[in-house]
Amino acid sequence: MEATLEKPKAQTKNRTIRRVAVLGSGIMGSRIAAHFANIGADVLLLDIVPKEPNAAEQAKGLTTDNPAVRNRIVNEAFQTMLKASPASLYSPKFAERVKLGNFDDNLKEIATYDWVIEVVVERLDIKRSVYERVEQFRKPGTLITSNTSGIPMHLLAEGRSEDFRRNFCGTHFFNPPRYLRLLEIIPGPDTDPAVVDFLMNYGDLYLGKTTVLCKDTPGFIANRLGIQSLIQTIRVAEELGLTVEEVDKLTGPVVGRPKSGTFRLSDVVGLDTTVNVAGNLVKMEHDESRASFELPASVQKLMENKWLGDKTGQGYYKKTKDEKGQTQILALDLKTFEYKPSQKVKFATLESTKAIDNLRKRFPVLVAGKDKAGEFYRKTFADGFQYATHRIPEISDELYRIDAAITAGFGWQLGLFETWDAIGVKNGLDMIEAQGKKPAQWVYDMLDAGFDTFYKVEGGKRKYYDIPTKSYKAIPGVEAFTILENLSNNVVWKNADASIYDIGDGILNVEFRSKMNTFGQGVSEALNKGISLAEKDFRGLVVGNDSAEAFSAGANLATLFMFAVEQEFDEVNLMIAQFQKLITRLRYSSIPVVVAPHTLTLGGGCEAVLHSDRAVAHAESYIGLVEVGVGLIPAGGGTKEMAARASDLYQSGDPELNILQNVFMNIATAKVSTSAQEAREMNYLRSTDQIVLNRSRLLAEAKQAAIELADNGYTQPKPRADIKVQGKTGIALFKAGLTAMRMGRYISDHDMKIADKLAYVICGGDLSAPQVVSEQYLLDLEREAFLSLTGEKKTLERIQSLLTGGKPLRN
CATH class of the missing domain: 1.10.1040 (N-(1-d-carboxylethyl)-l-norvaline Dehydrogenase; domain 2)
Incomplete structure (x- = not known):
């Protein structure tokens, strides 16, 4: 599915979802509203009217009759959501899709909405009182669902009309809704099976979720198992005398789980949330292991101290400043209950x-x-x-x-x-x-x-x-999913860093398996081989992988660093030329090439996307040309391609230098998109590229795109010779800006040198006036600039810092 600015239309029989009302604007409500805005729905977000004006409102003479007072709770909650990081919206401009209001003045408007989602406080009496009011205005047949994390559906639906009960269901999103993929669907005893089918499909296709059908049991599935695991992990940690840092290391990426680990996750979620869920689950008389939900000693002590995690400023961890004003992370000693500097774990x-x-x-x-x-x-x-x-x-x-x-x-x-x-x-x-x-x-x-x-x-x-x-x-x-792990018998070629799969219908797929899927010799060999095999015996090629970490973190810098340190500049030049040839071949092969980015898509990974015939990107794609961070410029066609895309925009009516400046600044500041939508706004994705909400569908959609391109009579394109560049005019503009930034100490001398090189290339060199140039001309400029920067001591220091410490160096 492509995420566009159009309204989503999902239908089962006569059901269409264009407008969604969210009742309750707290952390979950505002973020659920944001995610529906992400997919193009019109959203109504409501909350209660304050009982009285606050001090600031009283000072202004405002009363509860004033709209600013009446909508204060929803307005403040929405603003909090907008300022939060990571962002809940794919693009800030999507905020305009959400209308704010309150239950007293605006609840009647739900009569024109297709789906009403209740996200109020987790109390049965309050939820029932909301449903009583909803029934006054809700249009018969309208979906009505609850985001409860544990209250049984049969209790929530008690006393409601038959139409309400038939269209009522639990839709339990996990926080944050944009990023966590689970959507639990919990039918009530009278829920129409067609409603369940609709929600399972809608959640998958339109919201990008893994939709899981649950029984109406305490905690449903994920919280029942997840909270049990968390509580038992804490109990075993106490039993074995393990530290907070040790447990988080043991329960993080090494076992395929988030780097937050157990205790850091508890701080983020809020210990009170965990305790509330566990408190409900420990009451289950039919659960033979219900004692596993009893609170370990450290949890009880934290609750007594009201050290609930991030929301109270301390929990299992505490962030402070040292005597130099540097941020310091302290970890709780589970024996003494005192905080101490966090220790390395081995x-x-x-x-x-x-x-x-x-x-x-x-x-x-x-x-x-x-x-x-x-x-x-x-x-x-x-x-x-x-x-x-x-x-x-x-x-x-x-x-x-x-x-x-x-x-x-x-x-x-x-x-x-x-x-x-x-x-x-x-x-x-x-x-x-x-x-x-x-x-x-x-x-x-x-x-x-x-x-x-x-x-x-x-x-x-x-x-x-x-x-x-x-x-x-x-x-x-x-x-409908293409899952490479299930196609091990379809591997037609492989090396240590990549595999080529026959994924059916005449389409090949190149999968990277190097560390962080970086472009090294093995991946480059596989891409060349994949194109050659596809050109000979297949109809198209997909470049995509199932990795959880990254589509590609860019080029493997270790080999480049080795050659540069030894001053083997002929080898460096050859490396760049070969990489340019490979990336350019993605664009100019005789078969359509579709690239399917997701998560981190940096440097060379971004250049592969830029040179695809079509990109099919997961919504959570973080795309950028980041070479400046290691003292270089994009030289796998990235600078050339962005100059070309700027040239294509010159007929838009905006001043040409303004357009080029936006492109230049994105590269010069190593800006990475925070979503595929932002990548589109940055012109790393074109309007013809697709955005897919459900990660599980990414490769299948990419395969379909390759088939469509082939079916529509794909013709091998020719290299361009019509790229308009600005020459000295553009260079002078950029130099003036860079000089001001250097004088203000916003950038270092080396930053300025890198940016000068970038400006020279993206403007087409020292041309006396704007003119049209070829792709190869710009590729040559790219390679020359890149090569000269590899001879700079400070560039080598930056590369070494990244290779040895994993952090970019500012020098």
């Missing part, structure tokens, strides 16, 4: 996995560790595995729904059953029993029947073990 078990890039291959090594880390993993994994088995069929009939909810809701790369598969089902069972616990009987029955995995791939389809039938079934709802 475990032999973690050291042993550093060279294991494949997450699935890492898990057996982690649980085999002989130190505290290994013991921690055995205890926490065993507990999580056995708890999940006992939740079937209580919270879900199928194990894949549990994994889908936990991965999409908490950002885990692998779910509980997927992790268990990686360890080995029999090994995991032994680990559970060694902790004095037992999984549900169905696990023993599965193994006795000869089935030794929870998942397997057959015929390019991923299947899950279905407990009632004791057989494997295809996971439903993913038929």
Whole structure:
């Protein structure tokens, strides 16, 4: 699906969603409203009227009759959302799609809205009172859903009309709604099945979510498993005497989870939120492990101290300033309950996995560790595995729904059953029993029947073990996805850094697998090979991958640094020329090439996008030409291409130098888009490029784009010779601005030297007047400027800083 400025139209029978009303403007309500604005819906955001004016309003003589007072709560909440980081809107201008109001004056307007989402405080009585008022104005047949994180649907729907109950459902977004992919769909006892089908499809296709169908049970799926895991992790940490920093290291990226880890996540979410959910879950008499929701000692102590995390300024971590005014992160000592400077963490078990890039291959090594880390993993994994088995069929009939909810809701790369598969089902069972616990009987029955995995791939389809039938079934709802992991039998060529897949219908896919998917020799070889194979025997090529970290972080700087330090400038020149030739070949091959960026798309990754016949980008694509940060300029065609795109805009009516200045500043400041929409506004994506909301659909949409280009009679383009450049006129403008910035000490001497080189290239060199030049002319200028900068000592210092410390150097 393409995200455009058009209104979304999703239909099941006669249901169309153009206008969405969100009731409640708190953290979740305002951000849900923002995400609907992201996809083009008209949104009405409402909240209560204040009981009385505040001091500032009283000083102005305002009363509760004044609109500014009546809408103060919703206005302030919306402004807070707009200022928050990371941003909830794809573009600031999308804020105009949201209309603000209050329940007393504007609730009647919901009669003209297609979907009403209730996001008020988590109290049954308050929610019911809102529904009572909603029924006065709601149009029959209108969707009405609740974003509750745990109140049962059957209690919420009590006393409502038949039409209300048939169109009522739980739609539980996770915070922040723009970024976390989970949307739990929880039908009530009277919900029309067609409503459930509609929401499952709409959430996937239009909101970009992993939609998971849940039963109406406490905590639904993700919070039930996620909070149990969090509480038990804290309990094991206390038991083993592990520090806050150690646990966050053990529960972060090394196990495919967010770098926040356990304790940092708790601070971000707010400990009170976790405690409230756990407090409801510990009351479940039917849960054999309900004691696992009882609060560990450290949690109780933090609650007593009101150290709830970020919202109170301290929790498991505390941010302070040292005597030099530098920010310092302090960590809580779980034994003394005093804060101390955060310490580096080192475990032999973690050291042993550093060279294991494949997450699935890492898990057996982690649980085999002989130190505290290994013991921690055995205890926490065993507990999580056995708890999940006992939740079937209580919270879900199928194990894949549990994994889908936990991965999409908490950002885990692998779910509980997927992790268990990686360890080995029999090994995991032994680990559970060694902790004095037992999984549900169905696990023993599965193994006795000869089935030794929870998942397997057959015929390019991923299947899950279905407990009632004791057989494997295809996971439903993913038929439209192209998942490279499932196509291992379709690899037609590979090396250590990349693979080329036949993804069907005459289309090849080149997948990068280098660290952060950087462009090195292996990736470059694969791209050239992919184009050659596609030109010979296929119809088109997709460049895309399933990596969670990055589409591509750009060029591999290590080889360049080595040649530059040794002053092997002929080798550097050859490297640049070969990379230019490769990237240019994406544009000028005889078959259509579609590039599918997502997440980090920097430097050379951005240049690949710029030279595609079409880009199909995930909405969360952070695209930019960042070479200036390491003392260089884009030289894989990036500077040339942005000069060309500026030239194409010169007929728009805006002054040409203004257009070029915007392009120049984006590159000179190494600006990276915060979304695919912003990348479009920066002209890194064209109006003809697509934006896809659901990451799981990205490669399938890219493949379809390649097919369409081929079906429409793709013709190999010719290199351009019509790029208008500004010559000395543009250079003089940029030099004046740079001189002022240098005098104001906003940039260093080396920054100015780099920017001078960039200005020279993007303006087409020292031409006496604006004129038209060829692509090759600009590519030559790019290469010359890049080559000269690799001979600069300060550029080498910047590259070395990035390679050794991972941080850019300002010198």
